[in-house]
Amino acid sequence: MRLFVAIDLPDEAKEELNRLTLELRRASCAGSFVPQENAHLTLVFIGETQRVNEAKAALQQVAASFRVHPGAPPDESFEINLLGIGSFKQRKGHTWWVGISEDAGLAYLKILQSEVATALANAGFELEKRFYKPHITLARSVKTTRLVHLEPAPLSVKVQEFILYRSHAEQGKQVYTPLAVFPFC
Numbered sequence: 001m002r003l004f005v006a007i008d009l010p011d012e013a014k015e016e017l018n019r020l021t022l023e024l025r026r027a028s029c030a031g032s033f034v035p036q037e038n039a040h041l042t043l044v045f046i047g048e049t050q051r052v053n054e055a056k057a058a059l060q061q062v063a064a065s066f067r068v069h070p071g072a073p074p075d076e077s078f079e080i081n082l083l084g085i086g087s088f089k090q091r092k093g094h095t096w097w098v099g100i101s102e103d104a105g106l107a108y109l110k111i112l113q114s115e116v117a118t119a120l121a122n123a124g125f126e127l128e129k130r131f132y133k134p135h136i137t138l139a140r141s142v143k144t145t146r147l148v149h150l151e152p153a154p155l156s157v158k159v160q161e162f163i164l165y166r167s168h169a170e171q172g173k174q175v176y177t178p179l180a181v182f183p184f185c
């Protein structure tokens with residue numbers, strides 16, 4: 001199974017992301033555009049594995065200990081703010097994404113990401129060693145036909161849990177199925 005760990009987004013954020021995606025699609029001649037329901041913020045991409053229960057056990061430990069981490073938020077949840085548009089260059093075009101504001105919420109998010117990555121690595125999962133750049137992907141392999149100026153509306157997202165997802169293709173579409181939800185406790 002192909003697995004990843006991510007934060008789900010509220011409908012309001014997904015609607016705004018979809019508005020941006022549609023605007024980008026109108027200015028593009030090629031690209032793979034993320035459907036509204038698939039929008040998410042990845043913490044860690046695990047990749048192909050059969051060790052689902054081991055992944056769940058490692059993630060459960062993170063959820064149980066996150067609130068006592070020295071840098072953790074004082075409450076059961078924290079807020080991140082969506083801010084700005086960016087892109088990564090790929091061989092087949094660009095990945096376009098929405099970023100996260102540099103504030104206390106981002107600092108908490110980075111701690112959470114690092115805890116998740118460390119727990120999975122300690123459980124024997126081989127993770128990519130790429131620097132973590134928090135982003136919410138709008139589209140991949142995009143080729144634009146004109147200059148595009150996208151401006152996300154100010155939006156905050158309450159983070160109170162993270163989710164282990166399975167990713168698979170169904171009739172040519174990418175489907176993300178939640179396998180387990182891990183609230184901070």
Ligand code: 2AM
Binds near residue numbers: 041045095136137167
């Ligand atoms: P992306 O949005 O930048 O493509 C599910 O595929 C999630 O895992 C996506 O958010 C994706 O990030 C992320 N991911 C990270 N590394 C990946 C990889 N090597 N292959 C597929 N997805 C990856």
